[in-house]
Amino acid sequence: MGIVRDSDHSDGAPTVGETGIRVKDIASAYEHSGYSPDEITQLYPDLTLGDVHRALAYYYDHIDDFRSSSSEPASA
Template sequence: MTEIVRDDDHSAGSPTIEGTGIRVVDVASAYEHSGYDPDEITQLYPPLDLVDVHTALAYYYEHIEELRPATESSASA
């Protein structure tokens, strides 16, 4: 089962997909801002499978108020 974790020593405490170091906001940004579908996101981030992508997106939408400012600032960078 895919887990979303936070580690203050990694990614400044941003939620990541356990065992990958890939941030939830990066997956959400690829989906929302770049228009990639979940299959394409697994190609962008080979360590991820579809379960990981959907878990990250579900986590993002459950915590959108907390995470959206981080997504917007990373998209404009």
């Protein structure tokens, strides 16, 4: 599965294929919670190890976008 953006799902956030699992959730599990890619597949059984690595690669290739969107205050 590839990384997709669908404005009808997950508020347009990048997700892994049709799973609806957001790239930022996978990256957070890896970076902030310290889970290994193998452990992430246990947290999200719909993902393969390849899916996790694709999501992490996408995250790191677009890290400035993820960091800037998460640090912006919510608009009223």
